[in-house]
Amino acid sequence: MSRLYNFSSTQEVSELLEKMAGAEHSLATQISRQAGQKECRFAHLSASKPQSDITTAIPKQEAATLTVQDEHRRIAKREDELEKLRDELEALKIDFDCFRKEFE
Secondary structure, X not given: OOOOOOOOOHHHHHHHHHHHHHOOOOOEEEEOOOOOOOOOEEEXXXXXXXXXXXXXXXXXXXXXXXXXXXXXXXXXXXXXXHHHHHHHHHHHHXXXXXXXXXXX
């Protein structure tokens, strides 16, 4: 026998949590939905009020996102370096052509 209740749907869970939050002595409070979350979250009030940073927390970026951002920065840096090298090479070509013309 399970100590956990098997809800039939997320709608049933939402209704119960909203009922608990709206009671005279609230047992839960709704936390606003954050970016990247499908549903709103709830915090229990059986011990104390939820920490204020819970309601304003910014979701952490996933490691994959950080890796991709790092790769984009590295690629942009390499592209800048390549552009500078191309400019330097072009300047050297011009200087060399001028130098060679002196001996013709």
